[in-house]
Amino acid sequence: MTARIIDGKALAQQVRARIADDVTRLKAEHGIQPGLAAVLVGEDPASKVYVGMKHRATEEAGMLSRQVVLPSDTSQADLEGLVDDLNADEQIDGILVQLPLPEHLDPQPIQELIDPGKDVDALNPYTAGRLAVGDPTFLSCTPYGVLELLDHAGVETAGSHVVIVGRSNLVGRPLSVMLTLKGRDATVTLAHSRTRDLGAVCRTADVVVAAVGRIGLITPDMVRPGAVVIDVGTNRGEDGKLVGDVDFEGLREVAGAITPVPGGVGPMTVTMLLQNTLEAARARRGLPRR
Numbered sequence: 106m107t108a109r110i111i112d113g114k115a116l117a118q119q120v121r122a123r124i125a126d127d128v129t130r131l132k133a134e135h136g137i138q139p140g141l142a143a144v145l146v147g148e149d150p151a152s153k154v155y156v157g158m159k160h161r162a163t164e165e166a167g168m169l170s171r172q173v174v175l176p177s178d179t180s181q182a183d184l185e186g187l188v189d190d191l192n193a194d195e196q197i198d199g200i201l202v203q204l205p206l207p208e209h210l211d212p213q214p215i216q217e218l219i220d221p222g223k224d225v226d227a228l229n230p231y232t233a234g235r236l237a238v239g240d241p242t243f244l245s246c247t248p249y250g251v252l253e254l255l256d257h258a259g260v261e262t263a264g265s266h267v268v269i270v271g272r273s274n275l276v277g278r279p280l281s282v283m284l285t286l287k288g289r290d291a292t293v294t295l296a297h298s299r300t301r302d303l304g305a306v307c308r309t310a311d312v313v314v315a316a317v318g319r320i321g322l323i324t325p326d327m328v329r330p331g332a333v334v335i336d337v338g339t340n341r342g343e344d345g346k347l348v349g350d351v352d353f354e355g356l357r358e359v360a361g362a363i364t365p366v367p368g369g370v371g372p373m374t375v376t377m378l379l380q381n382t383l384e385a386a387r388a389r390r391g392l393p394r395r
């Protein structure tokens with residue numbers, strides 16, 4: 106078996122072109138330009154790259170992009186003050202505080218402070234709760250991108266068994282909820298570092314999603330031949346290259362379809378951030394979300 110490669114870069118281009126069209130129409134018909142504020146605290150090089158990519162993509166979609174870069178010794182009160190200002194700023198529809206924050210800052214109160222109407226990163230507990238009760242506002246960008254990739258690849262999740270490895274608030278946990286909603290109808294196993302015999306659990310899956318952040322976590326013996334493998338990992342190898350959580354070369358011979366890293370989930374994460382910002386701009390003005 107040679108796996109079909111699910112091309113996230115191509116899908117991202119397609120979806121971003123549609124978003125740019127929607128933005129053009131929103132401007133022409135309603136005089137609205139959606140605006141995204143991305144907040145970066147400190148000098149983490151990977152975070153700088155990500156925020157830079159988000160900035161470029163936002164501008165390319167015709168949206169307003171505001172980048173706020175704060176020194177690494179910024180206080181909790183100053184960061185919360187900035188979020189207050191962005192909440193009140195009429196030009197800003199979406200607010201994203203890039204993670205991880207420096208050690209001395211607590212992300213939880215900051216995420217709770219973000220206006221739920223502008224919570225395009227979907228990390229406010231209100232937003233997470235709305236998803237959990239089956240009435241989502243914003244979907245977290247990475248899991249939202251995974252859903253789009255599965256749809257694009259023609260993977261039917263209804264009735265199938267999806268094993269998600271990794272229980273983070275950013276990816277694993279919200280994805281597990283999304284896949285069990287009506288309409289998705291998957292049976293989900295949320296595996297994590299304390300899961301006994303991860304290989305045996307993964308082998309029961311129709312779809313394996315790896316979202317841990319460990320190189321080589323998913324090996325060919327852990328995947329049933331023909332299963333779909335989604336690699337959410339973004340790790341830096343010793344050579345500085347971006348690598349996922351999945352043994353891609355090994356799994357190519359086993360999986361039915363697989364996402365590469367780079368060029369898989371990553372480009373869709375940024376794309377769904379744009380989608381959420383567009384939805385926020387519409388919803389904040391009482392327009393139907395799409």
Ligand SMILES: Nc1nc(=O)c2c([nH]1)NC[C@@H]1CN(c3ccc(C(=O)N[C@@H](CCC(=O)O)C(=O)O)cc3)C=[N+]21
Nearest residue numbers: 155202203204205226339347367368369371372374375
């Ligand atoms: N508040 C917050 N929200 C996030 O959504 C968030 C975050 N913090 N912190 C870090 C993670 C990571 N993340 C990625 C986004 C795009 C790519 C991406 O586009 N990757 C490209 C290549 C990038 C490269 O070459 O370095 C690809 O996979 O093809 C990857 C990873 C968002 N995150």
